[in-house]
Amino acid sequence: MGASNLPNARIPSATYRLQFNAGFTFADATRIIGYLHDLGISDVYASSYLAAKEGSVHGYDVVNQTILNKEVGDEQGHQAMVDELTCHGMGHILDFVPNHMCIESGDNIWWMDVLENGMSSPYAHFFDIDWEPVKKELTGKVLLPLLGDQYGKVLEGGGLQLLFRDGAFFVQCYSLQIPIEPRSYLRILQHRLDSLKERFPPEAGPVQELLSIETGLQHLPLDTERDPEQMGERHREKEIIKKRLWQLCQDAPEVMDFIAENIRIFNGTKGDPGSFDLLDQLLREQVYRLSYWRVATEEINYRRFFDINALAAIRMEDQAVYDLTHALLFKLIREGKVTGVRIDHVDGLYDPVSYLQNLQKSAYVQLCGCRGEGGNGAEAEYFGELERDPSYQPLYAVVEKILMKGEQLPEQWPVAGSTGYEFLNSVNGIFVDTEAAKQFDRIYDRFTKRASDFTEIVYEKKKLVMQVSLSGEVNMLAHQLNNIAEQDRLTRDFTLNSLVRAISEVIACFPVYRTYANSASVRDKDVQYIEAAVSKAKRWNPAISGSVFDFLRDVLLLKAPERASEESRRAWLYFAMRFQQITGPVMAKGLEDTSFYVYHRLISLNDVGGMPGKFGTTLEAFHGQNLERNKNFPHAMITTSTHDSKRGEDVRTRIDAISELPDLWQKSVVRWSRINKGRGSLIENQRVPDRNEEYLIYQTLLGAWPAGVMDKDGYDAFKVRIKEYLTKALREAKVHSSWVSPNSAYEDAVLGFVDGIMEQSPGNPFLREFQPLQRRLARCGLFTSLSQVLLKMTAPGVPDFYQGTELIEFTLVDPDNRRQVDYGVRIDALRELRAREAEIGAQALCRELLEQGENGWIKLFLIYRVLNYRREHREPFDFGEYLPLEAKGARERHVCAFARKGSTSTLIVAAARLVAKLMPDEGSHPLGEAAWQDTVLLLPEGAGERFRNVVNGQQVEAERREGRPAIPLAALFSEVSVALLEPL
Known part of the structure; x- marks a missing residue:
């Protein structure tokens, strides 16, 4: 991928991520656009603001992609924001959610139609529902795991209530009103019908109308009907019947009273279990089965976003689904109101490459239509462009994709790149002293009194996730694989249990989030990943027959026997693509949402896209990644904080500095733990918090401690934030508590420990000993934060800024990092x-x-x-070469430097790193000769002799060292520890 592949797309210079919700609207964004422009931002990068569940703070629980979120604003407000962007020459990138929708909202009219009409709904194919699941009782039904307790208890406790409005019946389940299947209205309307007849004379009009309505209900096509003509008839007639029934109730109050009394009877009486039989029978006739939410783990029959029951996956591979869900997005692109897109959770899609190719084709048609060249002609022109260049991209598009070590985006994807998780971890890693890895292993293991291997932790936690959250998905895969095995005499003896275990073990050993087979062939890289996972699974499971693993490997690699039928080959491909959709959620839940909360050797390394088992990043690896990006995806987003970050960028830089002070760190934590021993508790003869959690607490406090002096309210607010974070951390770790089964006694004990060690009193020696190290790390973190942000702004890629991070911010994982930003302070x-x-x-x-x-x-x-x-000087950054630079001298490993060589000039970038060793005491700084001694930065020939540091306007001169141009770092960093040099 090169810049030439984006000839007409708007390439941002720098993006700024805004989180839209009821607390930050289009009007709020409009007010800060001038400020963002003055800051140097070229494009606003907006979270999804299409219609979401009421009260959504993030926008990913979309309920309708065809309209704007009314809580964020209306079309007029949106137009005002766009006009303000246009006034400042700024672009607009929109976060789009193609993988899933929120189904716990009555505003999701497509899902509500499915619940009313089942397979006969025109939207039944929109959602990834298995209408013929393994559990035969669910055939033709959707499992709805909405209940907070077992179905019978909720029912007999009055938690499910029948109601009637506008001629239709619903069941009230908490705040959600779920439609009743129209044919089953008969069970309600025919109950006690004789008592209604007695209130009217023979052949009375209201009674005849009600009987006519019942006849219409009896003749409605079934909810399993899939014939388009019958489906259309059902849809028309049910709506006519509802209108007739509602009109009848308005005209004849006796009918309304009759229905109201029947509803009261159906809703039962607490304490009388038999009184709920009628409602139970009615609910059994629905196209859904209400269940306890825990049932979803094993019996869910719709695909979810990870393990979130409220987010149901949609079938974006279906063209009708694609067309309808993208209608508003393409309208905004056609009108020039959106100039780029960020595709959320691309790995959740059945066929990402086909989706992305479709996206670019559609965008091209819209953009050409705007120029008066739309229709089939534009589509043909687009395919002509693709023939000349298969990676041609008319629209700036980036994907949310987590790349593991050494992994690249698939070359077929027509995107500018990813959203930058890999850069976040790479740039953060160069501020960690890689040479101290073994020391920190020893410190961590001795403190926690156990040996920790991160690879084994991830393996175990992925298996845990498959047991407690996603076993239904694994079982579904196993049944599919079993059906494949049954078709061949050489494989039919594999038991279902052995296939379940093989699938689980291979997924647990999978080295990346997913692979991308979508045809008869598999990419070479994907072959390597599959082979590696199978090989590791076989090695770690000698008790399982290797032939089972070999069979699974062959299916994933699409190595069907020559005698296999075309139908069998399709089944193999379908299984492989379904397998691909599951490995990602397992990795995400097992790695990011469990292992990261269990392994605390140095928590600044535990961020999305990272592998904390690797202690930092070498400069060689950092430069290598930048070179690779500049070659293949020069306009990818690069970031240092996102809405998904486990810790804010300025929290991480403080904790990074610990890596340079292993002896002081070990002495400190041992001393603190001894001081705080009495603050802990004993629960069932177990120390609370345990040593691993205590290790996490100390690092968290060092990283997140606010700058400056806190008053009592500020200090109390900080304690609340820390305790909220630790509650989440304990539950995510799934060791002593969890979201599924919160252990309130244990959590309270941990939070009590925090209250104790943070008590502001003369009798608390911990704070007295803690604060000097905290202040030192904070000072180191400040200089590292400056280096980190400079590298982001000058390395290959488009620098992205998460809202509020233009100031030093000490945020923790969401929801802490999604609090409203005080833009007044920043402006x-x-x-x-x-x-x-x-x-x-x-x-x-x-x-x-x-x-x-x-x-x-x-x-x-x-x-x-x-x-x-x-x-103002885009060419070297957008199209320039990337040249790693080296330093020579006593402090050579303490600087990261490179050149951006454009067509007419070469810019030099240099930033201090590992500054703790350059700052031996609290009052020192990484500036001048005392810090840098004889170290020089070697420049490329022809770069120039005199330079101006863009950061502060300071002028510096190069000199010759051993026949090469060089700048003494003592001079370059005499006043500030970062430099962007332009030649004079």
């Missing part, structure tokens, strides 16, 4: 910085800001300076 700060810069100059201002580092304004000023420069 005022930038205004004041620009005024102060005009008054005293950038160089003096930088010195001033570093002295006041706690307020984070130095980070804001750095971003403002570099992004504005980048926007």
Whole structure:
């Protein structure tokens, strides 16, 4: 992929992620666009703002992709935001959710229609529902795991109530009103019918109308009907019947009273189990089966987003589904209101490459239509472009995709790249001292009193997830594989149990989130991943016959026997593609949402897309990744914080600094643990918190401790945030508590420990000993944060800024990192910085800001300076070469540097790293000769001799060292520890 593949797409210079919800609307965004432009942002990158479940704070629980979220604003508000973007020459990237929809909302009219009409619904094929599941009792039904207890208990407790409105019947289940299948209205309307007849004279009109309505219900096509003509008739007639019934109730109050009394009878009486029989019989006739939410683990028959019952997957591979769900998106693209897209959870799709190709084709047609060249002509023109260049992309598109070590996006994907998780972990890793890995292994193992192997933890946690959350999906796969095995005499003796175990073990050993076979052949990379997973599973499970694993491998690699029929080959491909959709959720839940909360050697490494078993990133690996991106995906997003981050970027940089101080760290945690021993509790003879959790608590406090002096309210608010984080961490770890079975006694004991160690009193020696190290790490973290953000703004790719991170922010995992941002503070700060810069100059201002580092304004000023420069000088960043640079001298490993070589000039980027060793005490800094000694940065020939640091305006000169141009780092970093040099 190169820049030439995006000839007409708008390529952002820098993006800014905004989280839209009722608390941050189109109007709110409109008010800050001028500020974002002044900061240097070229494109707003918006979370999904299509219609979502009421009260959604993130927008991923979409209920209708064809309309805007009314809580965010209306079309007028949206147009005002777009107009403001246009006024500032800015673009707009929209986060689009193609994989799933929220089904716990009456606003999802497609899902509600499915619940009313079953397989006869025109939307039945929209959702990934197995209408003939393994559990035969669910044939033709959808399992609805909505209940907070067992079905019978909820029913007899009055938790399910029949109701009637607008001529239709519903069952009230908590806040959700679920439609009743129309033919089953007869059970309600025919109950006690004689008592209604007695209230009217013979042949009375209301009675005759009700009988006529009943006849119409009896003749409705069944909910299993799939003939289009019969489906259409059912849809028309049921709506006519509802209108007639409602009109009858308005005209004849006696009928309304009759129905109301029947509803009261059906709804039963608490304490009288038999009184609920009528409602139970009615519910048994529905196209859904209401169940306890725990039942979903094993019996769910619709595909979900991970293990979230409320989010049902949609079949984007169906063209009708694709067309309808994208109608509004393409309208916005055609009108120029959206200039790029971010595709959420691309790995959840059945066939990602076909979807992405379809997306680009559709975008091309819309864009050509805007120019008056739409229709089949535009489509033919698009295919002509594809023949010339298979990776041609008319629309800037990036995908949310987690790439594991060494993994690249599939080359067939017509996208600008990913959203940058891999960069986040790579750039964070260079601020971790890789040489201290073994020391930290020893410190961690000794403190926790156990040996920890991250690879084994991931393996075990993936298996746990398949047992407690996703066993239904694994069982479904096993039954599919069993059907395949039964077709061949060489494989039919494999038992269902052995196939379940083989599938589980291979998924547990899978090295990446998923593979991407979608035809008769499998990519070479995917072959390697499958072979590696099967080989490892066989090695770790000698008690399971290797032939079972070999059979599974052959099916995944589509190595069907020559004698296999075409139908059998299709079954193999279908299984392989379904398998691909499951490995991702298992990896995500087992790795990100479990292992990351269990393995705490250095928690700054535990972020989405990372593998904390690897202790940091070498400079060689960092440069190698940048070179690869510049070659293949030069316009991919690169980021340092997202809405999914486990910790904010400025929390991580503080914790990174611990890696440079192993001796001090070991001494500190041992001392703290001894001091705090009395703060813990004993539950069932077990120490609470356990040693591993205590290790997490200390790192979390060091990373998230707010800058500056906190008043009592601020300190109390911080404690609340820490306790909310730890509650989530305990449940995600699934060791002593979980979301499924919260252990409140254990959680309370841990939170009590936090209250104790954070008590502000003279009798708490912990805080007295904790704060000096916290202040030192905070100072290190500040300089590292500046380096990190500079590297993001200048490395290959489009730098993305998560809302609020232009100032130093110490956020933890969501919902903490999704709190509303105070833009007033940021707008005022930038205004004041620009005024102060005009008054005293950038160089003096930088010195001033570093002295006041706690307020984070130095980070804001750095971003403002570099992004504005980048926007005005795009060529080296968009199309330039990437040249790693080396340093020579005593501090050579403490700088990360590279050049961006454009057609007319070469820019030099340099940033300090591993600064804790350059700052031996609390009051020092990584500046000047004391820090850098004789170290020089070697420059490429022809780069220039005199330079200006864009960051602060300081001028520096190169000199010759051993026949090469070089800049002494003592001079380059005399006043600020980051540099973007332009030649003079």
